[in-house]
Structure formats: C-alpha cells, structure tokens
Amino acid sequence: MKGLLKKNRSLPLVGDNVIIDLDQNKFSVITKILERKNFLIRPSVANVDQLIIVVSTYCPEPDFYNIDIMLAIARLLKIKAIILLTKTDIKQNKKIYDIYSSIGYRVFEINNLNIDLKIKDEILSLIKNKLNVLAGNSGVGKTSFINSLFKDKFNLKTGETSKKLGRGRHVTKNVEIIEIDGCSIVDTPGFSSIGIEYYKNFINKNINLDELFVEFCDYKNQCKFNNCSHISEIGCKIIELKNQNKISESRYSSYEKLTRQIRDIKKNIWR
Ligand SMILES: Nc1nc2c(ncn2[C@@H]2O[C@H](COP(=O)(O)OP(=O)(O)OP(=O)(O)O)[C@@H](O)[C@H]2O)c(=O)[nH]1
Ligand SMILES: [Mg+2]
Ligand SMILES: [Zn+2]
Structure with missing residues (x-):
C-alpha cells in the first residue's frame, strides 16, 4: 500500500476494488481504494x-x-x-x-x-x-x-x-x-456473535429499530402512538400480535434485547 493510504489508516478490506500502480522498483502498490457500497x-x-x-x-x-x-x-x-x-x-x-x-x-x-x-x-x-x-x-x-x-x-x-x-x-x-x-x-472465521456494537457509527440518533425487523414494518403504523417503541406502550399493535403468536416470541425478545443494547450504546456515545 502507498504510504499515504497507510497513514490515513484506510486499510483495504477483502472485497474492495482498488487501483494498482507500479512503483519505481516495479512493485505493485495500491494507490487508491474505490468507494465502497457497504x-x-x-x-x-x-x-x-x-x-x-x-x-x-x-x-x-x-x-x-x-x-x-x-x-x-x-x-x-x-x-x-x-x-x-x-x-x-x-x-x-x-x-x-x-x-x-x-x-x-x-x-x-x-x-x-x-x-x-x-x-x-x-x-x-x-x-x-x-x-x-x-x-x-x-x-x-x-x-x-x-x-x-x-x-x-x-x-x-x-x-x-x-x-x-x-x-x-x-x-x-x-x-x-x-x-x-x-x-x-x-x-470467514466463525464468530459466536457478529456484534451490533461494531455498527454504532451507523446507528444514528433517529434510527428506527423496528425497521430492522421485517415483519414489524407491516404493522407498526397500526400502533396507537406514532413513535411507539413497542416495549410497553398501551395500544401497541406489535405487542398485541406477539401475544396472539402472530409475531414470534423469539423475534420479539430479540427486538427487546436489541432495543436495550442500543439504548446503552447511545447513552455511552451521546452523553
Ligand atoms: N452431519 C453433518 N456434519 C456437518 C455438516 N456441515 C458441517 N458438518 C461438520 O461440522 C464440522 C465443522 O464444519 P466446518 O465446515 O469446519 O465449520 P465452519 O463453520 O467452517 O467452522 P470455522 O471454520 O471454525 O468457523 C465438520 O466436522 C463438518 O464435517 C452437515 O450438514 N451435516
Ligand atoms: Mg471454516
Ligand atoms: Zn408499537
């Protein structure tokens, strides 16, 4: 890699598209990492x-x-x-x-x-x-x-x-x-957890976690409150569907756990 890229700590990842040049010693060097889609x-x-x-x-x-x-x-x-x-x-x-x-x-x-x-x-x-x-x-x-x-x-x-x-x-x-x-x-090597905490830079203050659960998206507009967090609100359609087993218990409990985890991450980075 070219020194400047190294200095900027922009290290290439597997899957990157890069520009390669030859240096004066005819060694291949990465001079640019092209924009990533994700x-x-x-x-x-x-x-x-x-x-x-x-x-x-x-x-x-x-x-x-x-x-x-x-x-x-x-x-x-x-x-x-x-x-x-x-x-x-x-x-x-x-x-x-x-x-x-x-x-x-x-x-x-x-x-x-x-x-x-x-x-x-x-x-x-x-x-x-x-x-x-x-x-x-x-x-x-x-x-x-x-x-x-x-x-x-x-x-x-x-x-x-x-x-x-x-x-x-x-x-x-x-x-x-x-x-x-x-x-x-x-x-890839196995991980026991992929770790949402690594994505904290993506999780801006206004992220709606319910959008990350595909089946919640169809119903969340039927909750009584617009900004329903689906944790304890009265008139929450998601909780109602969970109680009727129309949303799976384990999916709901993952949502609940993720909500707690993100709340903790936000407390730490936006204090
Ligand atoms: N019976 C059975 N054994 C399987 C199956 N798939 C994998 N295994 C066995 O499970 C063991 C682990 O498989 P690997 O392919 O090494 O697992 P991996 O996910 O690549 O693991 P890491 O490289 O450590 O992350 C091996 O002994 C495989 O033979 C399956 O569908 N049926
Ligand atoms: Mg393996
Ligand atoms: Zn709700």
Missing part, C-alpha cells in the same frame, strides 16, 4: 451483495438472537440475506424454518455431507454474479458448505466440532474470497 465489520468484507447466515441445528446449537442480529445488520446495510440450516441429517429444526420462512426469508435445510441436488441448483442460481459472505459460529459448516457446493473442485480444511464443549474449533483463520463458476463466495 461493508461488514465482523467478518470484515466490503461490497457485499448477499449475507448467507449459516446456522447448525446441532453442535453448536442455534442462537436466535444471533440470527436476528445478523438479519438486522443485513437490513441496516441493505444487503440481501438467506439462511442455511445445516446438519439437518443429524437433527431437524422446524421452529427456525417456520419462523424465518414465514416472514419471507429463504431458509435452506442442508446436509453438507450429501447435499440435495435440487437445493444445490437453487442456491447456485441465487449466489451467481454476487459477492456472497458466509457468516456464523465456528463449527456450523461454512467451509463444508463450499466444499459440498463445489465438490470436485474444492476440499478446504474443515474441523470436527467439540461435542463436549458444543462448539467448533475456529478452523478457518482468514477471510477469503473463493471465485468459481461465476460465483464469489467469502469463507
């Missing part, structure tokens, strides 16, 4: 078209809050999102399938050890000509998914999960773009 902070990737949220039904167990935060970040950054539910050969999880497909997300139930060919074709057509980022906890099967999608072409390193600890062993160490058959897919 970037994820953890995993660190720029110009993302689609987030592939990978969740395993078993070892590690699914974490609903994490799924909802990843979906919220995708909405915040206006990135498409799909969900891969892996290890369905060992255990099913209809709850996850039902919650997320009922609010419009495409959820694929996958066995990475022997992927269904129809599912494989559908996924291939969904990821083509896009920069796709795999995200999810260590051991959920992100790397296995790339191997199973491109079986004869890849055999990337995967690792047994620890049954005793119920988690993966952080096998993938780097964020790396894999380009094959017109698909760009980014393998």
Whole structure:
C-alpha cells in the first residue's frame, strides 16, 4: 500500500476494488481504494451483495438472537440475506424454518455431507454474479458448505466440532474470497456473535429499530402512538400480535434485547 493510504489508516478490506500502480522498483502498490457500497465489520468484507447466515441445528446449537442480529445488520446495510440450516441429517429444526420462512426469508435445510441436488441448483442460481459472505459460529459448516457446493473442485480444511464443549474449533483463520463458476463466495472465521456494537457509527440518533425487523414494518403504523417503541406502550399493535403468536416470541425478545443494547450504546456515545 502507498504510504499515504497507510497513514490515513484506510486499510483495504477483502472485497474492495482498488487501483494498482507500479512503483519505481516495479512493485505493485495500491494507490487508491474505490468507494465502497457497504461493508461488514465482523467478518470484515466490503461490497457485499448477499449475507448467507449459516446456522447448525446441532453442535453448536442455534442462537436466535444471533440470527436476528445478523438479519438486522443485513437490513441496516441493505444487503440481501438467506439462511442455511445445516446438519439437518443429524437433527431437524422446524421452529427456525417456520419462523424465518414465514416472514419471507429463504431458509435452506442442508446436509453438507450429501447435499440435495435440487437445493444445490437453487442456491447456485441465487449466489451467481454476487459477492456472497458466509457468516456464523465456528463449527456450523461454512467451509463444508463450499466444499459440498463445489465438490470436485474444492476440499478446504474443515474441523470436527467439540461435542463436549458444543462448539467448533475456529478452523478457518482468514477471510477469503473463493471465485468459481461465476460465483464469489467469502469463507470467514466463525464468530459466536457478529456484534451490533461494531455498527454504532451507523446507528444514528433517529434510527428506527423496528425497521430492522421485517415483519414489524407491516404493522407498526397500526400502533396507537406514532413513535411507539413497542416495549410497553398501551395500544401497541406489535405487542398485541406477539401475544396472539402472530409475531414470534423469539423475534420479539430479540427486538427487546436489541432495543436495550442500543439504548446503552447511545447513552455511552451521546452523553
Ligand atoms: N452431519 C453433518 N456434519 C456437518 C455438516 N456441515 C458441517 N458438518 C461438520 O461440522 C464440522 C465443522 O464444519 P466446518 O465446515 O469446519 O465449520 P465452519 O463453520 O467452517 O467452522 P470455522 O471454520 O471454525 O468457523 C465438520 O466436522 C463438518 O464435517 C452437515 O450438514 N451435516
Ligand atoms: Mg471454516
Ligand atoms: Zn408499537
């Protein structure tokens, strides 16, 4: 990288488009990072078209809050999102399938050890000509998914999960773009949480958190108060729907938890 870029601390991310020149010693140097349309902070990737949220039904167990935060970040950054539910050969999880497909997300139930060919074709057509980022906890099967999608072409390193600890062993160490058959897919190290706190610079004072929950958007105009926070207000349509099980309990509780978390972040940065 050119000294000036380094000095300005504008480090390139995986997924960046850059200008490269030759210096007097004929070494390639990055002289400019082109404008990003978006970037994820953890995993660190720029110009993302689609987030592939990978969740395993078993070892590690699914974490609903994490799924909802990843979906919220995708909405915040206006990135498409799909969900891969892996290890369905060992255990099913209809709850996850039902919650997320009922609010419009495409959820694929996958066995990475022997992927269904129809599912494989559908996924291939969904990821083509896009920069796709795999995200999810260590051991959920992100790397296995790339191997199973491109079986004869890849055999990337995967690792047994620890049954005793119920988690993966952080096998993938780097964020790396894999380009094959017109698909760009980014393998990433596993994180137990993607961390909304990293996005505090995006979360301005007026952000409406309910917009990050797709199914809330259809109903929030029916709340009695315009600026309803859907936490304890009388006449709140969202709370009413939650009580009638028309909005899922776990989605509502993620919203509640996120509201609290953002309130704390705001207290600290706008005091
Ligand atoms: N039975 C079964 N095992 C799977 C499936 N997907 C992945 N595994 C196993 O789960 C373990 C972890 O898979 P990896 O692909 O290394 O997981 P990862 O998400 O890349 O993990 P990190 O690189 O540590 O973040 C391996 O032993 C895989 O064989 C699946 O669909 N079914
Ligand atoms: Mg991996
Ligand atoms: Zn409300």
